[in-house]
Amino acid sequence: MTEQHRPNDTPGGQQAGQSHAKHHHETGPAAEETAAVVSVDTAGGAMEPSAVPASAQSGKLPGGPDTLLRRIFTGSGMVSVLAVFLALVIGGLLIASTDTRVATTAGYFFARPTDFLAALWNAATRSYIALFQGSVFNPRGNGLAAQFAPLMETLTIATPLITAGLGVALAFRAGLFNIGAQGQIIVAGILAAWVGFALHLPLGLHLLLVLVAGIIGGALWGGLVGVLKARTGAHEVILTIMFNYIALYFLRYLLNTPAFQRPGESNPISPILDPSAVYPQIFGTQYRLHLGFILAIGATFLVWWLLNRSTVGFEFRAVGANPKAAQTAGINVSRSTILVMAIAGGLAGMSGVAQVAGTEKVLTDGVAATYGFDAITVALLGRSTPWGTFAAGLLFGAFRAGAVQMQIQTGTPIDIVLVVQSLIVLFIAAPPLVRAVFGLNPRRKKPARAAKNTKAATTGGAA
Amino acid sequence: MSTTVSSPRPGNPRPDNSAPDTGAAAVTAKPVTWKTPVLLAAFGLIALVFFGLLAPNKTASFGISTGEDFFQLPALDINAFAGGTVLSVLLLGLAAYAVFLKTKDRPAPGWLTVTFIVLFVAAFLLWVVGGARTPSISLAGLIAGSVTLAVPLVFGSLSGVLCERVGVVNIAIEGQLLGGAFTAAIVATMTQNPFIGLAAAAVAGAMVSMVLALFSIKYLVNQIIVGVVLNVLVSGVTGFLFSTVMQEDKARFNSPPGLDIIEIPVLSDVPIIGPILFRQSLVGYLMYIAVLVVWVGLFKTRWGLRVRAVxxxxxxxxxxxxNVNATRFWNVTLGGAVAGIGGSFFTLVAIDSFTKEISGGRGFIALAALIFGRWNPIGAFFAALLFGFADNLQSIVTIIGTPVPSQFMAMLPYLVTVLAVAGLVGKSRGPAASGIPYVKG
Structure with missing residues (x-):
């Protein structure tokens, strides 16, 4: 076995696979595992791409509304709920730990612990109630329209999160890490905004062209990464991170040129888009919610159809599950890589359009805000399924919208949302941890094993 | 290394398009491709046209000595047109040599690429300064400033080296830097001792790393996911505490005593080299030590051999x-500590207080430097220097006024990295098992 393992010492997936084929007669189970582990190194890149679906899809069930009940009652659905709960509890503790009342009552904790606990509970719940009122329903609103205004705001903010999240999720399913939604949103925003304010076209056609320009912009920026990966084997994580920055600085440059800067303005801000180029508001002018949200629902359905009902989607998933097997089966992996990155970019591009033609109506260098990065957590929380991503987008949209109200009402900084979001994703990615916290783990041998491991670790590290 | 692998295909003339193939082939067989010679020639031509023939016929002045130097050297005055032409001809010569080597089926040696990059940067600099409104800059200041800006990058990329060499992808460098910066600020302020702050920064970076290690090694969560999420988490926690704690009482929590610049007598007055090597803060000196220690450790000791094997x-x-997973765990932790020290540079040396997102994406540039430096501490050090140089040049060109928009200078590190991973510096290939969790079985 050692003799046949030696070729793997030179770390190339291809040779490893070939050498195993040659030594087929003496391939034991261990050797097969080696092949499996090594062979996923598709492109000689630093990081191993197809591990994504493996972990991202671990709890995956077929998407779609009909399986919703099933998902809730399966273990992974329960873990998701518990993960959200756990993240909220930790977030609440963080909020409470900086609360002055909590600090003073902690001073006489042993004299009257109830005071401390009450303050703790108050500090956390006050913030979360404000969060809820800012994102779903505000009972103090003047009339039903005002009471549901927060919900509309949530949907508005969720719109770019959903479409960009779909782009990230789609790439995940094809085994690609699309960290580049941020850059794709920016490039889409540039093109869409330019069409929106520089061209003057009739109603309808103008908006359509804005949308198409944005999608093409995002698709080009994403597709370029796909081409580079397919052609040179460069790793897409590095490429997309770099492309995010390139897009951002390019945007900043453009906003200082006469073509993009608003006349008579010294700040880097573009002219306002033509009225014919912006999304109509769905429920009247008192809410910001725009047509982009309907399009986001459509995009979710489209991605669901693409992944689960189309040949291309099957190829994507096959490549994501095992690129070598897909190649052997006659799937063009390079083409698939380029295509999936282009579609992912196009989806992120829709977010860019939603921003410039829907919410903001101008182009600034903050056009993408942090939507591109939030999209990653959205896709992860949604377990890379289209409708899961949709739901996760709504949840994070609610966090974002509510956090603004929370900061105004209780003074809790918006950053707490980042903490809760990232904790949710961390916990969801590690179901054993969540189960351990809630005492749901079937195996009880954990502590003993962990202790042994640490002991071995110290000796191993010192040797 | 055995030779039971596929035949080396010595005569393959084309760059291989199928990605898996190149990845594998570059390791053992190294078929010499046209990629490097063609790219070098293309950049040589760009240099000839833009930095040579189209360069302004003006004199660019580069100050070498500063007033306080031990001995004075005259400023370097070079005609931008003549200098640029000579340099670009040299560049084309190097490209021609690479083509010649290719026809002999020999790859371009490492020194050739490095020399090419250095000359290209020189030609670019000459062009930028020659075209400026005030065509005069202090070369000494430029280089010293580059080193200063590179300090956190070097620490960050060393953290990346330590983690990736042991098989764990570290996207969380940004978070480690940010965590280090925050902790250094708050601890140094509360104890009124920058050295305790420095140590606390290392601990904070190590703790961020431990989360990465715990989730990726014990729970087998994808390492890139953990890294990305950790960046968000650290950004959220530091931002939250900054708004709630630090801003409430700045004097008590956010006015750390800085680490002073330590000048080594006489040596620090040597032009150019003096300020770089002998006029640094403690963190700056630690940087040089860390690069050397990591390099020696990785390539000359038993520990390093084990790390690389893992x-x-x-x-x-x-x-x-x-013990694979234990080695990984402690190495990743060590990497975090190194990055944490780098983060302390922001709050203890560069700026005297913490602000939100003070690391400003430098963790990602450090990641780029790690790849550009090909997972080697020394290489990462020079790559970080190059990126620090670009960063510094960006602020200088806006002062002296050049035709190049500063945004493009800011873009440079990222563009260079894209070129690097796409094959300019040969095949950028990381450790084979990087990113793959190890399950004993």
């Missing part, structure tokens, strides 16, 4: 009795 082929390492 990163390249964990099964083999395990067979030989190395």
């Amino acid at each position: 990163g390249e082929h964990p099964q083999a390492a395990d067979t030989l009795g190395i």
